[in-house]
Amino acid sequence: MPITAHPAFNKASNYFKMKLKRIPLNPQTREVDLKKMRQAINKNTCMIVGSAPNFPHGTIDPIEEISKIAMEYEIPFHVDACLGGFLIAFMDQAGFPLKPFDFRLPSVTSISCDTHKYGFTPKGTSVILYRNSELRLHQFFAVADWPGGIYGSPTVAGSRSGYLIACCWATLMYYGIEGYVKETRKIIQVARDIADGWSKIDGIYLLHQPDVSVVAISSNTFNIYYLFDGLHAKGWHLIGLQNPPGIHIAVTQIHTQPGIVDKLLEDTRQCVEEILKSNTKKDTxxxxxxxxxxxxxxxxxxxxxxxxxxxxxxxxxxxxxxxx
Ligand SMILES: Cc1ncc(COP(=O)(O)O)c(C=O)c1O
Structure with a gap:
């Protein structure tokens, strides 16, 4: 998987004692190095992962190119759309077309997509989709000779709350396709406005043009974590990144309220100005x-x-x- 894929995969491979190879990014494009990904494949490779988008920089991995590699080597290909699945599915209709990232590509075998993120449902619900029911069968577990009866379980998690499932379903019905398209349009526009505003502030630069809702920045002029802490003091709770150092904002519904983008940009300008003015290197x-x-x-x-x-x-x- 690309180095930017979520640590949930490190956690799973640790639990299942599977060896995980993390492929670095091309430093220029900040996209996964496809040549190195290809070189990492051997006869034991049982899955390739791509993110649509990844959490750190919010970029969509080159899913089409990775799918060609998966096809060539006949390796299952999982697309992690946990973060932005409920945005990318609606971006075409919202006027922000994307390249195919899903089962339209023949070698994509599974896709994860968190309802509890941009599906706006309560925390603790998510979706995993398989290309076919034969693959899905491997997820299920059964014991036939237990004194308590024949036991079958569909997921790694045991008992699940029906309440959460009902709330999730109700939320999906409340928004409907039209509602999600509308929210997607607002969120993506705000992400682009923030990227546009940040890219005009001297001293910081975008790590990547935002593909979806995450906007990530860094600095060659000062320690970017000073800006993180400066914005934190003004009430902004952003995410700290590393390798390379950076910060990001994941735009949500709240940021689409009037005036929020202007406030963020103004606070950023003020913080950057203060950092550049103060010569003292007081660590935050x-x-x-x-x-x-x-x-x-x-x-x-x-x-x-x-x-x-x-x-x-x-x-x-x-x-x-x-x-x-
Ligand atoms: C890109 C991405 N993948 C996967 C996950 C899921 O992680 P977990 O199931 O451990 O909450 C997240 C959650 O933040 C994510 O952003």
Missing amino acids: VTAVIYGTNQKIPDKSLICDMTKLYIGSWYETNLDTATVG
């Missing part, structure tokens, strides 16, 4: 965290610290619960 929180991560070659230490941090949530008692 995010600059320290990512700066430290860059300096520690053994990433297992950072993983251990991350797990300890998660563990600390469970140990915090109510009197001292100030974290997060």
Whole structure:
């Protein structure tokens, strides 16, 4: 999979003891290096992953080109459309045409698509689609001789809430195709407006033209995490990126409210101006965290610290619960 694919795949391959090869990006295009992807294939390769779009930079991987490789080597090809599936499916109708990214390409075998993101349904619902029912059968699990009866389970997760499924269905019916097309049009337009505004601010540059709803930036002039923390202080909760350092915004319905884009652009201009004016290199929180991560070659230490941090949530008692 491209290095930009979601860590959910690292997690799954860890659980299933499958070897995961992460393919770097071409530094110029910031798209996965297809030559290296091809070279990574061997007789044990059981799946290729592409994202439409990926989380860090919001770019759609070259799905058509990857599908040709998958076809040539007869390897199942999964398209991760978890993040933007409910946008890309409607972009053509919303006036932002895209190249094919789905079962129109003959070698795409499965697609994941989170309803709980741009489908606007409650958290905890998602969709996995298979090209055919034969592939889907591999997902199911059954035990025939259990004293509790014949057991069958459709997903990795065990008991699931019918309430969530009902809310998900109700939300899909509420929006309908027209509703999703309308929301898609607004969200994509706002993402493009932000990209346009940010690209005109000296000192920062777009990591990629936004393909969908995520706009990612970096800087060659200053530590981009200063901007992250500056915007955070003004109430913007953006996402910090690394390799290369950057920040991104994932545009949601809330950003389509009048005045929000102008406010973000104005706050960005102010922050950049302040950073460029102040010569002091006072490190801010995010600059320290990512700066430290860059300096520690053994990433297992950072993983251990991350797990300890998660563990600390469970140990915090109510009197001292100030974290997060
Ligand atoms: C591109 C992408 N893939 C997959 C996922 C799903 O991750 P998980 O199922 O672990 O929430 C996400 C969630 O943020 C995502 O953005």
